[in-house]
Amino acid sequence: MNALLPDLAVCAQEPIRVPGAIQPHGWMTVLSAQGKLLAWSANWRNADRAGEAAALVRDNLGALQGGEGPAALGRIELHGTGLDVGGHRNGELVLLEFEPATPDSGTQAPIYSLARHFLPQLQQARSVQALAELAAAEIKRLTGFGRTLVYRFDEEGHGEVLAEQIEPGYDSYAGHRFPASDLPAQARELYLLNHIRLIPNADYEPVPLVGADPGWDARSLDLSWAGLRSVSPVHLEYMRNMGTLASMSVSIVVRGRLWGLISCHDHAPRRLPFQTRAACEHLGRLLSLQIASREDTTEVAARLELRQLTLQIVSHLADGDSTLQRMVAEPTPLLRLAQASGAAVVLNEDCWTTGDTPDRAQIGALAKWIAAKNQEVWSSDRLAEEYPPGEAFGARAAGVLAVSISQVHQHLVLWFRPELVTTIRWAGDPRKELTMTGGRIHPRKSFSSWQQQVRGRCAPWSATQESAVTELRHALIGIVLRRAEEMAEVAS
Numbered sequence: 428m429n430a431l432l433p434d435l436a437v438c439a440q441e442p443i444r445v446p447g448a449i450q451p452h453g454w455m456t457v458l459s460a461q462g463k464l465l466a467w468s469a470n471w472r473n474a475d476r477a478g479e480a481a482a483l484v485r486d487n488l489g490a491l492q493g494g495e496g497p498a499a500l501g502r503i504e505l506h507g508t509g510l511d512v513g514g515h516r517n518g519e520l521v522l523l524e525f526e527p528a529t530p531d532s533g534t535q536a537p538i539y540s541l542a543r544h545f546l547p548q549l550q551q552a553r554s555v556q557a558l559a560e561l562a563a564a565e566i567k568r569l570t571g572f573g574r575t576l577v578y579r580f581d582e583e584g585h586g587e588v589l590a591e592q593i594e595p596g597y598d599s600y601a602g603h604r605f606p607a608s609d610l611p612a613q614a615r616e617l618y619l620l621n622h623i624r625l626i627p628n629a630d631y632e633p634v635p636l637v638g639a640d641p642g643w644d645a646r647s648l649d650l651s652w653a654g655l656r657s658v659s660p661v662h663l664e665y666m667r668n669m670g671t672l673a674s675m676s677v678s679i680v681v682r683g684r685l686w687g688l689i690s691c692h693d694h695a696p697r698r699l700p701f702q703t704r705a706a707c708e709h710l711g712r713l714l715s716l717q718i719a720s721r722e723d724t725t726e727v728a729a730r731l732e733l734r735q736l737t738l739q740i741v742s743h744l745a746d747g748d749s750t751l752q753r754m755v756a757e758p759t760p761l762l763r764l765a766q767a768s769g770a771a772v773v774l775n776e777d778c779w780t781t782g783d784t785p786d787r788a789q790i791g792a793l794a795k796w797i798a799a800k801n802q803e804v805w806s807s808d809r810l811a812e813e814y815p816p817g818e819a820f821g822a823r824a825a826g827v828l829a830v831s832i833s834q835v836h837q838h839l840v841l842w843f844r845p846e847l848v849t850t851i852r853w854a855g856d857p858r859k860e861l862t863m864t865g866g867r868i869h870p871r872k873s874f875s876s877w878q879q880q881v882r883g884r885c886a887p888w889s890a891t892q893e894s895a896v897t898e899l900r901h902a903l904i905g906i907v908l909r910r911a912e913e914m915a916e917v918a919s
């Protein structure tokens with residue numbers, strides 16, 4: 428965003444899966460597949476303790492599958508202290524995680540309330556927005572965090588806050604945008620795999636892992652699935668700058684993509700028992716499925732409508748012996764197909780228009796420029812950035828969608844959309860994203876609202892609209908070919 432700032436790609440280089448350390452709210456013991464003690468966290472009293480703790484769950488390890496998150500292995504009593512145990516396999520290794528035991532919630536277990544109350548509510552919600560609001564409220568109820576947010580990533584990776592629940596004393600981020608660089612690429616990749624992380628206290632000292640073999644490299648141990656994994660120091664600083672001591676985030680994964688996150692904050696440290704975390708992870712999965720289903724329904728309805736409009740346009744043309752310029756004589760379906768405010772049919776040097784468009788000479792020049800790209804479909808929601816003469820079109824045509832219907836001739840249909848001036852409310856000025864001191868990167872310090880006005884763009888052309896005009900293109904080519912054959916027959 429600014430040449431003076433260091434390259435953000437630096438952020439993506441931090442090897443967050445192998446920090447060689449854990450957070451101090453628990454203990455870790457690492458065993459070989461044969462049950463031999465290989466490594467432990469330095470906060471055990473000594474190696475014997477780490478081994479004793481592991482021995483108490485040894486009989487349960489058979490249930491652990493590889494490639495999955497931690498499973499609950501029950502509760503142990505170690506020298507008078509109750510510990511909840513989770514474990515997972517990672518290749519040849521077994522990683523055991525121990526946390527101070529919390530009272531058992533029995534049939535009040537949070538997972539039951541999800542099935543009984545939350546899922547039926549989700550199923551009744553009609554929009555993605557309504558789903559997000561329900562999820563923000565439910566996760567707040569389950570966890571008691573002071574602020575819970577549901578945010579969605581846009582095409583550029585920025586996070587847009589859709590729903591929020593806050594307690595008094597918490598700043599509101601509702602409607603704000605968080606820059607993509609807050610969450611670098613390797614973290615997004617990890618969060619696609621492991622759907623939940625909890626940082627009970629951002630002010631912690633990491634606890635190193637030590638090996639039975641003094642030559643063992645703690646940074647060789649993959650902690651991708653470990654709940655206790657020590658997190659990036661840059662992110663811890665980010666949390667402290669935000670006034671957040673505890674945080675949890677849950678991935679929203681739709682069709683294999685990281686769609687967004689549920690993010691929870693608290694001014695004070697906060698721990699959550701394993702059962703609550705499992706319920707939150709489950710909530711994330713329910714939400715993800717419901718979002719996918721709402722998006723599919725919307726998509727199917729949109730496709731159906733666009734197909735009907737395409738038929739309307741084509742049947743009108745196929746009726747008489749009219750040529751393509753007849754399309755502008757019945758502008759309603761043509762404009763609705765692309766949700767445009769103007770359209771033009773260009774056949775070589777000739778041009779017919781309807782609605783708000785640049786003038787004919789301008790369209791002619793633009794058509795020539797687009798035709799030279801030799802693409803079947805081309806679009807831009809910020810035309811003047813790519814085609815400087817487009818500056819002169821002003822607010823009435825900030826974006827264009829074009830289909831080319833001949834490889835030989837300059838035959839195009841173009842749709843225009845007016846400028847849509849939008850205001851983005853950033854949670855902190857993204858140009859002050861990060862600073863570098865003493866070779867170390869620091870995240871931004873301020874999260875206060877900063878407004879950016881975006882000009883010169885139209886509403887983005889959707890993939891559904893692009894595929895609708897592609898379909899129209901095929902139909903038009905069919906009509907043109909049939910005409911040519913008929914002409915040939917008449918001539919012969």
Ligand code: BLA
Binds near residue numbers: 578600625675
């Ligand atoms: C991680 N960044 C994160 C996480 C969140 C955010 C949620 C996941 C960890 C967690 O659950 O707390 C960002 N937090 C947000 C956003 C919102 C929020 C967008 O509440 C919006 C509501 N961060 C920076 C810069 C760098 C950076 C400049 O700001 C890099 C130089 C790095 N953020 C960074 C890294 C992680 C991260 C490396 C991964 C932390 C880990 O899992 O180890």
